[in-house]
Amino acid sequence: MRRIRDLRKYGLPDTLLQIWEQQQGQFLLPVQEAAVQRYDLFEGRSLVISSPTSSGKTFVGEMAAMRATFAGKRVLYLTPLRALAEEKFHTFSARYGTYGVKVVVASRDRREFDRDIEHGDFHLAVLVYEKLAQLLVRQPHLLHTVALVVVDELQMLGDPDRGPGLELSLTKLLNSSPRPQLLGLSAVLREAQQVADWLEADLLFQEERPVELYRGVLLGDRFRYRTYNTGEEGEERLATVDTDEPQKMLFANVGHLVKNDEQILIFLKGKRDTVQCALGLAESLGLPPARDALAALEPLEETALKAQLQTAFRGAVAFHHADLTPEERNVVETHYRNGALRVIACTTTLAFGVNLPASTVFLEAVKWDTDPRSGAAIEVPLTWAEYENISGRAGRLGLRETFGRSIVIAANQFQADLLWRAYVMGEQEQFTPAPGQSGFLDRVLNVVASKLCASKEEVQAFFALTYLGFQQRKKTEGLLAEVHKALEALVRGQLITLSEDGRIAATTLGEVAARKGIRAVTAVKLARFFDSAHDREVPELELFYLLSLTEDGKRMYLPLSNAEHRSRVYESKLNEWAQDKGTTTGEELGHVLNARMLPTAQDVRSAKLALLLLAWINGGPLSELETQYQCYAGMIKTQTEEVSWLVDAAAEVAEVMGWPGARRLGEIAECVQFGIDAPGLALARAQLPGIGRDEIRALVAAGFDSVAALREASPEVLSRYLSPSQLAGIRLA
Template sequence: MKTPRLLAGFIGINRHLDAEIPELSCARRDATALWALWQDTLPATSPCLLVDEAATHVGIEQLLTRTLDEATEHDTVLLTFSGHGTHNHRLVAYDTSLNDLAATTIAMASLAERFRRSRARHILLVLDCCFSGGAPAKVIEDGLLPRGAGYALEEAFTGRGRVLLAAANVTEEAWESGQHGLLTAALLAALRAASGELAVTSLLTEVSGRVQAEAQRLGAVQTPRWVGEVEGSFALPALQAGPHYYRAFPEQTGLRVSNSLRELSGFGLPEEVLMVWERQFPAGLNELQLAAINEYRVLDGQSLLVVAPTSSGKTFIGELAAVRAAVNTRRTVFLVPYKALANEKYEQFVASYEQSIGLRVIRCTGDYQDATSAFVRGKYDLALLTYEMFLSLLVSRPGVLNRIGAVVLDEAQFITNPGRGISVELLLTYLLTARERGLSPQLVALSAVIGDTNGFEHWLQCRALVHLRRPVPLEEGVIDRAGVFEYVDPATNQAYTTQLLPSSAIVQRGKEPSNQDVIVPLVRQLLAQATTAKVIVFRNMRGKAEGVAGYLARDLHLPGAPAVAAALPAQDQSRTAIRLRECLRGGTAFHNSNLAREEREVIERAFRDPKGGIRVLGATTTIAAGINTPASAVILGETEFTGEDQQPFTIAEYKNMAGRAGRLGYNERGQSFIIARNAMERRHLFQHYVLGRPEDLASSFNSAHLATWVLRLLAQVGQVPRAEVARLLANTYGGYVASRENPAWRPQVQSQLGYLLEQLLSAGIVEQVEDMLRLTVVGEACATSTLSFESVLRLLQLLRRLSITSLTLTRLLALTQALPELDETYTPLFKNGTKEKSWPHEVAQQLGGDLASLYQQSLPSGSGVGVAYLRRSKRALLVEAWLAGTPLEDLEERFTNSAFVPVNYGDIRRIVDATRFHLRSVVPIVQALYPAVSLPDDALNELATRLEVGLSTPALSLLRVTGLTRGEILLLHRHGMSQPQAGWAAVAPVVEAVLGTARAQQLAANWPKPVSPPAAT
């Protein structure tokens, strides 16, 4: 008599060859967990595991042959499939093609036939997929049958001893949540909890109940179906975890490590990544990182708030969590405040993780190069996004959260920022609210030093790791015009005063005393300490940052940096770019928004490089927000921002700037200096900033903007009882803190909401059905936009004054200039200039008199109304000129009417970026308000790209050539080139003649291959 066998196969598919098939997060984990537990419990059965690339159409067919087809009457067959199903009742393989579904999928009819034909005594087939629904459910649309078409499981899968367990009814979706699909999670829980063999009938009943309950938490309906007839004692063993399971899921072991990076292999991190990290961090893991791993279990998937100084290694904790999740097939989102930081991280992650272990790294920052489609479809492992981009995608595409295993939020202290804080708080509120639906990706929030966390970690429902020690000591102090330096020695933590500069070294260099008098001798002395010393001088204005680099280049006589200058774009130079080259000749540079992105990146790389040639960098304050610019010393020329109110730096902002000095791996210690005018100011600044305690974390929530918060929160919940709107606000961090401090806060807010809700209702943004409030179609477009409530109301008023037939993208571009967000965008204006007074007339000529009238009619009340009118007109014309491909030099000259109020590249960039950003919100609102208006997506995408790069439509095709700058594209286009697909051989003579032989050789490898004409028919 033959020995009975258990033939088991486990299939799980996250990834697919076809780029149009959305990817899953948990299917591979589903199969791996079942296989590993089965292998540990019954090692003699040799179960088969097919995941991702191995789970091809042919591979699955071969597994079915080895199990169902070759089984004898003594055998039991267990097969599980986790992945996509289709509406036409087919199982999707790794290599399934949407263009040929019939030949590249496993038909349920074929599977049912094998099911009936098999000689096996018992068969259990588990399908954790669905045949109905949409993303992020485990189904793809195949178009072969109408949605919801019936399929009789009972008729297809019949036979004694044969059981099929399907994740859901054919009209329902099968969902993923957390670590596994709902069906597999329930199956694992039941089998691991069993004390002995578990009868299949009991198992199916328990699993079905668990799935239905968990689906309800998600706000969904999922009812597992099982069909078949159990014969005899059909039971499955209780599953026990062992070496196979713990190798696959090392976070379950409680592993502790020393500072050796090699020991991280126990968490399943690949050898190639560990080698990359060893090169980056030869000293191994530091105290902060070890605490995060061993005590706070960040590599076990635990959420965590990390508060630590600059250069403490906190960002690497985020990377650890991100890479651990990614290699475990759980996608990670890394959120940063600025596009520049996202681009820097993107380059770093590609070099460290894509090239070493093949992780797919993408970025979404609002640029034309974005991989937004890949992000929505889950075609990535690590994604870099800005706060606003992530929030927009979360709200507009809720399904993306189902695919995310970890979220790393860098610079979390931005939640306090008056302008950006709302985006940070709303995206975190969204993540927390999603936990009520069973979605709980790991959250790692990284913050610079703050005061008290003010309950932030409790609101986030995680632990806080607060670490105030720096691995590189920092000597902080204030120096006055007499050269006296008052500082804290990091070795003793005691305050001292010393004559750092001889008074003779500080001489007045201009008509009046200025910070320059101290900065020049101070930088000279700091650079003399070591040949590798580098200094950042922070100034609060773009002009001052350029100025300090200029006079230090003249006074210090440092060796020049010709290689850096040669790496800068050679064409389309702004006035600022010319000044930058002058500074580089003296070994200095500056970093501000007047430089193009390519120029800033060249400067950042050169300053990071010990041999890069730049010894001193003049910079505005934004470079302090995480951009990797290590320095041995930092100087603050001011302690307040510019503007009407001259808001002083917070202590936290000062600490962040000072923390740029003394970076691990670059310097043994750091020094920071604030410049004071006299001894009295020195003592005050020392007490306030150096000895001061950073401010407690706070929300940016402002009751003056209550309507905007309500609108954005309504977009996250769909509908809510009118009496519960205050609860939405209470769920925010601001609401949490306010409720904790004032128990009457919620009733007080409720009393303010009556008038506000009536405004929303009368504006057609919200509608009320019985006691439930929900957004209208127009309201959804408004609520998912970037616009404030005030801006939404103004836009709706403006749109209703314009003829529907006049609503083109070009005119909407101009209309955007009348929104409050653009009115608040700095626009240089010489109030008494003759050019300025001609702008409204030009707008009327180019864009229509009705728009010019609306500019004037919709002005806010108060002083400066006439100036605001001129600024709107100027912005509209500047944007039009930028879109036409006007060179920077011509733009700056045309729109500058006084040397005292120049228009620089940074002003142009700020205006066109704000226009592009908010136009993306304006268009959906117009389409919701007037569905008949045609504003095609491809036309909007093209216009957004043109706004980003400043090119006319005919020149856009040259963007296909990687590495071409705007200036080079404009130059080539003026020489008649606009079709790069002609191939390099055809264009090489023109490129060499226009850009030079050396540059042509650099571009040759990037030139698109020639496009072959279609074959004759």
């Protein structure tokens, strides 16, 4: 096995190699050694690596990225999710920032580094998939300045939500001249060779894991498993339980394994299930409290779930799901990694979001999904790919154990046999993108707005280069017909123009839609609204209500119970607001204000979101907003991030339409982002350590509305509003 220090021969400095040895150990793993030696990773050859979770492929991407930056070149690192992008950004910044590497991050609602990326002022840029396609609208030649593009989780090409955006960005990369080196990092993928051929890259395929994984089914006290690497079957005796109830079996076996000093991840289908499981385990396991985790949680803003987290932490257990705030999730992740927390009960979103290893993983073989017709929540089986990804969290390199376990619990022999066949002996589902898939219209607009194509024939030729076009090859009639249909729709929406000689170009409205990443129909709806608004001032609440009714707004999820819907409580609040304001409103809001019939659930959900956002920017404490609007803090913050992006996009649409209040919308976008009203924005933008919404409101009320004002004030005066650690943060800012 090759030592990391041997990489000196590729011109890598000792300082960098020492950083790698501290993080990875002295030796390269097999997949890392193969990428360097057999596939010329450092020589600029494009490569797709298809290997199991924990095989070491992520570090291959890191090595290639740092080799390129050390050579004075720029690198793009693409991830599917914002949470994963943030994790990579913080990891790379901590690891290489002091070394002098400028790391930036960008997602749809993380925009502060956009200008740096567009101007090439970075070494390593971490982006979510769709962000690259948006940036290339404003800067079509961005790829000309980039030497390497690393694509993490390349198997997401088959995901119905994230896949199309990734496919578009990769097709732009293939169409670029000169073409940067591509490094695709994928889980084991049955179409790996086909994807590599499409990307004109070599394929490094490895099926073995550095740490063996036992995947199997637990029935009674017998864990029947099949080893990942060798395919051998075996049986292990775990905790003896006189019951066939899955929860009691789970609790008994978690207790058994924790006594052996193992760390456990438990993947459950529902958020409420994770909380109940964590609280039950905290009480039953009898572990000592995670005192450092409790101390880290204490200063965070009060939320409905914070108290329950504290209870779980007192038993060295945690739960993790999207209703926690980002700060709460960070505390859970940090103190699980350092070993203070022994068990996390989580939803399946954790499997993709962050890198948390475990000795053993328990998982339910079902998840909640949304029925596309009714919008109702339905219980569906995990796909094999989801099972594989979750299972891969067990037995990660660096843990004490020489193997990991992935356990599904069965209540009876019939269920055990079904689970064994479907998952342990199952095969990955094949993915095949289809013409006319969701968002196809928007991708056509993006290509035209990027100035990559100036005619229908060029657009059709571009989409023939996509993975779908590559699969269909000469049978592209359906794809070409969809392109023609999309172009006609874009002309009708005044998003592109078509000249008599067949030349096409994006209008200013079309460019804004593509650059901001909003749907074409959203852009058209906003344009019509601002055109009809003329010089009328649009209140924040009306703006929020309008945005929630756009196609992008409808994709945001805010829970609404039947009781909330039928009580008409939010309609009453809207009418109270309208009476207080005494202003004229647009058609959309007027429709619900004047409704006699019970409005639709979508209308009421939009009203609820608009009222919630107005209370948020007016300084409502999170705990009060949770109670008043019956949703958790994590959900509220997710909505604010999405709406901030939409308001920012609406500001540019308003400017295109000549609406006089366009500049004010840009300010509202920041108010939504920070949860603060306009007078507090200067302090919010400074992002002073430890100073949140409550402190900013108190400081502004006392006359301190800028960093300069804070620095001029005496510590004695500021100590009335801030703690010693917060005062220290101001001095360092």
